[in-house]
Amino acid sequence: MSELAVTPRTAAGPGPWRPAGRPRPGSPRGRRRSGRSRLVAGAAGLAVLVAAAVLVPWLGGLDEGAVDYTAIRLPPSAGHPFGTDSVGRDVLLRSFAGLAVSLQVAAACAVLSTVVGTLFGALSGLLGGWYDRVLMRLVDAVNAVPHLLLGIVIVALYRGSVLAVIASIGLTHWTTVARVVRAEVLSLRERPFVDAAVSGGASRLRVLRRHLLPAVAPQAVLSAVLILPHAVWHETALSFLGLGLPPHLASLGTILGEGRQAVLLGSWWIVVFPSVLLAATTLCVAGIAAWWRDRSLPRRRSEQAL
Amino acid sequence: MSGAGTVLSVRGLDVAFRVGRGPRARTVRAVTAADLDLRPGRLTALVGESGCGKSVLTEALTGLLPGTASVRGTAVLDTPDGPLELLGAPERDLRERVRGRLLGLVPQSAATHLTPTRTLGAQLRETVARLGTARTVAELLDRAALPAHLAGAYPHELSGGQAQRAGLAAALAGDPPVLLADEPTAGLDRPLVEHVTTLLAGLAAEGHAVLLITHDLRAARDAADDLAVMYASRLVETGPADAVFATPWHPYTAGLLGALPDAGFTPVPGHPPELSALPGGCAFAPRCPVAAECSGDPAPVRYGDRAVSCHVPEEVRA
Numbered sequence: 001m002s003e004l005a006v007t008p009r010t011a012a013g014p015g016p017w018r019p020a021g022r023p024r025p026g027s028p029r030g031r032r033r034s035g036r037s038r039l040v041a042g043a044a045g046l047a048v049l050v051a052a053a054v055l056v057p058w059l060g061g062l063d064e065g066a067v068d069y070t071a072i073r074l075p076p077s078a079g080h081p082f083g084t085d086s087v088g089r090d091v092l093l094r095s096f097a098g099l100a101v102s103l104q105v106a107a108a109c110a111v112l113s114t115v116v117g118t119l120f121g122a123l124s125g126l127l128g129g130w131y132d133r134v135l136m137r138l139v140d141a142v143n144a145v146p147h148l149l150l151g152i153v154i155v156a157l158y159r160g161s162v163l164a165v166i167a168s169i170g171l172t173h174w175t176t177v178a179r180v181v182r183a184e185v186l187s188l189r190e191r192p193f194v195d196a197a198v199s200g201g202a203s204r205l206r207v208l209r210r211h212l213l214p215a216v217a218p219q220a221v222l223s224a225v226l227i228l229p230h231a232v233w234h235e236t237a238l239s240f241l242g243l244g245l246p247p248h249l250a251s252l253g254t255i256l257g258e259g260r261q262a263v264l265l266g267s268w269w270i271v272v273f274p275s276v277l278l279a280a281t282t283l284c285v286a287g288i289a290a291w292w293r294d295r296s297l298p299r300r301r302s303e304q305a306l
Numbered sequence: 307m308s309g310a311g312t313v314l315s316v317r318g319l320d321v322a323f324r325v326g327r328g329p330r331a332r333t334v335r336a337v338t339a340a341d342l343d344l345r346p347g348r349l350t351a352l353v354g355e356s357g358c359g360k361s362v363l364t365e366a367l368t369g370l371l372p373g374t375a376s377v378r379g380t381a382v383l384d385t386p387d388g389p390l391e392l393l394g395a396p397e398r399d400l401r402e403r404v405r406g407r408l409l410g411l412v413p414q415s416a417a418t419h420l421t422p423t424r425t426l427g428a429q430l431r432e433t434v435a436r437l438g439t440a441r442t443v444a445e446l447l448d449r450a451a452l453p454a455h456l457a458g459a460y461p462h463e464l465s466g467g468q469a470q471r472a473g474l475a476a477a478l479a480g481d482p483p484v485l486l487a488d489e490p491t492a493g494l495d496r497p498l499v500e501h502v503t504t505l506l507a508g509l510a511a512e513g514h515a516v517l518l519i520t521h522d523l524r525a526a527r528d529a530a531d532d533l534a535v536m537y538a539s540r541l542v543e544t545g546p547a548d549a550v551f552a553t554p555w556h557p558y559t560a561g562l563l564g565a566l567p568d569a570g571f572t573p574v575p576g577h578p579p580e581l582s583a584l585p586g587g588c589a590f591a592p593r594c595p596v597a598a599e600c601s602g603d604p605a606p607v608r609y610g611d612r613a614v615s616c617h618v619p620e621e622v623r624a
Contacts (some may be wrong), residue, residue, distance in 0.1 A: 014541075101525065117349075174560070176311070191418060192413065192415070192418040192419045193418060193419050193420055193421045193422070195370065195419075196413065196419040196476075197421070197422075199368065199369075199370055199401070199405050199434060200400045200405060200406055200436060200505040201402065201405065201435075201436055201437075202432075202436065203404070210424070210432070211420070211423075211424075215421075215422065215423050279310045296423075297422075297423065298423060298460035298462065298463075299422060299462045
């Protein structure tokens with residue numbers, strides 16, 4: 001008995017040869033490649049999450065901090081769809097209230113670290129030579145200090161303020177963006193079109209702004225998306241040490257931090273539901289960012305022929 | 307070739323690159339003792355095999371050589387404020403006064419010289435604004451024989467020929483009296499080659515001084531007023547195109563003409579020498595069919611409006 005792993009392409013076989021990875025015309029894969037579904041799904045998902053984060057605490061008219069010692073660690077039920085935590089607070093209310101806080105903190109961190117990182121990386125790559133060496137060693141120096149330690153110093157200086165938490169996360173996570181942007185700039189600046197712009201008299205700043213950054217921006221934005229969930233986790237770590245957001249503010253980070261202990265007692269819902277919210281948010285933002293990257297590079301845009 | 311009526315006059319141009327380090331260091335002599343004159347209203351074709359130093363010549367003139375290059379000689383450009391020596395000119399002068407305004411460069415592989423994230427129109431507009439001329443994008447596209455709708459096209463949407471003409475359009479933005487075209491016809495088919503060379507010849511007829519660097523002897527013969535033949539970093543023969551094509555004096559020129567399709571596709575035997583190991587004396591001697599009759603001195607000798615190196619032409623000997 002001989003069985004072929006690959007179906008032979010006979011006249012009655014699966015049809016004509018086609019380059020691997022190329023979808024058949026009209027197949028659903030072709031449509032997915034266009035990236036529009038990414039945008040639609042991402043935007044719709046994010047809209048729902050943001051609306052929920054704003055509306056749930058408001059519509060419920062309930063205090064997400066309300067403690068109920070008669071309802072400790074209840075599994076999900078009609079009364080508490082996400083269950084309750086170790087002090088009887090409703091996980092659903094706390095999750096969405098936390099989502100609102102976390103989204104603000106994470107978005108601010110992502111923007112801060114992207115701006116700082118892009119600036120650093122672009123200058124480093126563009127100026128080159130000694131500037132590059134000094135700037136990149138500075139990046140190494142920031143990386144050499146444990147992020148948490150650096151964050152703790154910043155937060156310890158300004159206890160209990162949201163701004164301090166944002167600064168402590170944003171100012172320690174720009175190094176990845178800086179490296180990505182620098183690498184991209186280093187490769188782009190050797191291309192003839194940069195020589196052409198320079199020899200035509202464009203200043204370095206102009207070359208950076210009009211010729212390099214538009215090509216680098218998609219990469220920078222993608223690394224910003226990666227910072228988003230990381231910032232939430234980092235805030236958890238700060239909260240774990242009692243240095244994060246003020247205790248009365250629920251955030252996904254604080255919920256997860258507290259829930260971690262309850263998991264050992266079998267209360268999975270305290271961790272699972274906030275985690276799902278976090279993952280969903282990240283995926284939605286990533287979808288929008290990927291769509292935007294495809295749109296912002298003309299070559300990819302015309303390949304997709306939206 | 308005299309200094310009178312020239313807009314750009316190159317004398318004794320040497321360009322050498324240091325390559326490698328330590329015991330493996332070599333010197334690549336890309337251009338040796340080049341004399342060249344560009345005159346308004348004339349198209350000068352510079353021909354020669356790949357790697358003989360043609361492109362380096364234009365890079366030296368526009369000040370775009372890498373830092374490892376050392377340059378000697380003079381290249382005097384006529385400017386409205388009097389003659390300007392290009393090779394010693396500070397970068398600031400080259401940038402603010404020369405490039406684009408006095409010397410237009412049509413680069414080799416123009417497509418890579420366009421920023422991929424911006425439209426052709428936006429880049430031409432930026433060039434015009436930077437150079438401060440009154441040209442419009444539509445006008446430039448029209449002069450480069452490109453349809454007006456391509457102003458909205460991104461570089462990757464242009465074909466090879468369109469990209470070359472886009473490079474020409476950008477070079478014309480500053481109304482430069484001198485145009486340096488570095489193989490603008492590379493990779494194009496016959497009709498497009500003719501199209502581009504006709505465009506350049508037309509620009510020469512309008513009063514530009516055009517240097518056309520090319521491998522394409524047929525294009526050179528069709529369009530050129532003057533011809534310069536380069537071999538192993540030296541300009542071995544220069545002169546009016548008609549005269550050089552009719553009676554090539556240097557055996558290398560004769561060999562190149564013999565390689566044309568209508569002359570029977572006979573290539574010059576052998577290979578050109580490495581520019582890092584040029585022999586003393588005439589570099590063509592090992593491939594030369596008449597080496598015994600030559601002086602062996604590679605310095606070009608001027609006979610009237612033509613100049614030839616190493617070889618003493620029969621007309622002169624007689």
